[in-house]
Amino acid sequence: MIFDIEVKISLKDGMLNPEAKTIENSLSLLGYNVNNTKTLNIITFDMEGEDRETIRSEVDDMCQKLLCNPVIHNYKITIIPRNSACGDC
Amino acid sequence: MIFDIEVKISLKDGMLNPEAKTIENSLSLLGYNVNNTKTLNIITFDMEGEDRETIRSEVDDMCQKLLCNPVIHNYKITIIPRNSACGDC
Numbered sequence: 001m002i003f004d005i006e007v008k009i010s011l012k013d014g015m016l017n018p019e020a021k022t023i024e025n026s027l028s029l030l031g032y033n034v035n036n037t038k039t040l041n042i043i044t045f046d047m048e049g050e051d052r053e054t055i056r057s058e059v060d061d062m063c064q065k066l067l068c069n070p071v072i073h074n075y076k077i078t079i080i081p082r083n084s085a086c087g088d089c
Numbered sequence: 090m091i092f093d094i095e096v097k098i099s100l101k102d103g104m105l106n107p108e109a110k111t112i113e114n115s116l117s118l119l120g121y122n123v124n125n126t127k128t129l130n131i132i133t134f135d136m137e138g139e140d141r142e143t144i145r146s147e148v149d150d151m152c153q154k155l156l157c158n159p160v161i162h163n164y165k166i167t168i169i170p171r172n173s174a175c176g177d178c
Contacts, residue, residue: 005123020132023132023134023155023156024134026155027151027155030151030154030155032136032147032150032151033136033137034094034134034135034136035134035135035136036133036134036135037132037133037134038132038133038134039130039131039132039133040130040131040133041128041129041130041131042128042129042130042131043109043112043126043127043128043129044125044126044127044128044129045112045113045123045124045125045126045127046123046124046125047121047122047123047124048122058121061121062116062119062121065119066112066115066116066119067112
């Protein structure tokens with residue numbers, strides 16, 4: 001069975017985000033006044049597996065080992081079985 | 090009135106994505122077999138404005154001028170009025 005996976009990676013609260021700060025400053029220089037700018041990364045892929053729990057455990061391992069830095073990042077994993085209309089975490 | 094804005098930026102179909110390719114290769118080296126890896130960026134911020142249409146036009150300008158490269162990126166703007174339970178594009 002094929003599962004579509006989405007990993008949403010964000011900085012933990014309180015971490016400095018220079019990218020967001022730069023965007024906010026640049027928009028301000030262009031005359032746009034925006035606040036609370038944040039940036040997130042999303043990684044999507046598909047993989048084959050038996051069931052949702054096995055997949056979740058594997059993707060969690062991937063996040064811990066490679067995709068995220070657990071010290072500074074929060075991550076949220078969404079798993080949707082292919083050919084399914086709706087999926088939850 | 091304050092609006093919460095989300096801009097989702099992805100590479101257009103057919104564009105090479107070296108970041109995604111690197112992630113896929115690295116996961117493969119770790120023993121995880123994944124396919125169709127893609128990466129997306131999300132920028133969120135809030136801004137004050139009169140109505141949704143004015144905000145949409147301003148955010149579209151920001152995307153064209155600074156946030157995206159319209160030659161290689163697709164972008165999707167989501168605008169949600171603060172204190173509203175649901176928002177659409």
